[in-house]
Amino acid sequence: MSREPILEIKNLEVHYGPIRALKAIDITVYEGQVVALLGANGAGKTTTLRTLSGVVKPTNGTILFKGERLDKLAPEKITSSGISQSPEGRQIFGDLTVEENLKIGAYIIKSKKTLQENFKKVYGYFPVLRERKNQVASTLSGGEQQMLAIGRALMNNPKVLLLDEPSLGLAPLLVKEILEIVNTIAKDGVTVVIVEQNAAQTLKIADYAYVLEVGSISKEGEASELMNDSSLAEAYLGTVTN
Template sequence: MNECLGIKNLKVNYGSIEALKGIDISVKEGQIVALLGANGAGKTTTLRKISGILEAKSGSVQFFGEDITKLPPHKIASKGIIQSPEGRQVFRDLTVEENLMIGAYTIKNKKELKNNFDRVYSYFPVLRERKNQIASTLSGGEQQMLAIGRALMGNPKLLLLDEPSLGLAPLIVKNIFHIIEEIRKDGTTVLIVEQNALQTLKIADYAYVLEVGKVGMEGSAKELRNNSSLIEVYLGGKN
């Protein structure tokens, strides 16, 4: 299995605060890999660095063997790393279809564009029904579907998901996680940051638990799911 993403000894600072203290992460092609941990552990910082939004103090980020550590965000997106951000961040005054079009800004081929719309609407039929609806009038769950759909419109090789279940009802969460599994089955590698550890470990292949900017634990999702001390100590819940 090829390595899709390789992070080596990555350090990122916010001013004088060391947010990442030299982490190593590997994501194999075709996997769902989870980044877990409490608030402030460095999960979102990791995604923002992969996307090129933050600069590294040291260390490297490689994508299919190419060093992308110093590339700007638009170059990273054009290589196939696309993020669905925390808090959805849909364009509230635009329609569903206009939001999806923004996600496809790198796609020039009309047939490819149509295929991407068809793919997104197959995952999220409600978006097709609401394609002319203003995004701000959607429910929270529909906005999350739109945020993921917008990311998929750019044909990601690696999809970065930041807290896709945040603030959603359990039934909607279950649906979103099912769709993430479908996205992986269709060939897209996924790196997911989540507070909902148990749900995430049910769909992930491998997981890293971040603890104040360091990798505190890692292993197959099944191993971590069966580790009761991990669930209690690191992730704040009982298995």
């Protein structure tokens, strides 16, 4: 694995009006890693991802992507530069087909050949989407909709994939399946930053993790070490060994 940082968050602060949602956090993501952001609701995990994708603007600090400033760019420029997000709650277009949803994710792709290659790649990760490609997205199961949301984010060949709560509302077996696919995506060369409340399962596929508490990083380390951290286990992990 390369030890070049692909993403660097330095002294990042975000305010919603008078509320300080992120309090001068520092996060470094190396190329090829799966980095997990863990913590309870309201900890600042989703705000971090939304700031990375340009939807939320920071009040202080910098974000570097491959050494270039990202925090001043518009969301579409950030997407074009190689960062894609699969948002919390999936936010698929329910009245469009699976294939139409995926095509929307590839709006920056101009080459028909590349578009077809990207369809092939996404269907390789999620074969059920190929079977359902002409089906209206609202008729998919929850797990299939989540696969569609991740697939859509992959359609523009991102260097970094941001995943916000991909396990939300899914049965344990489906969670395991989706996280295993995320692990495969990372092994194929896409750097992944994943926000999850399901800490135990996520740490199994992550390389490194940060724990956020009310806008601050309270703990960080190798995922394998945090898995055995007794204070973390008590707060977030539940039964890690399952």
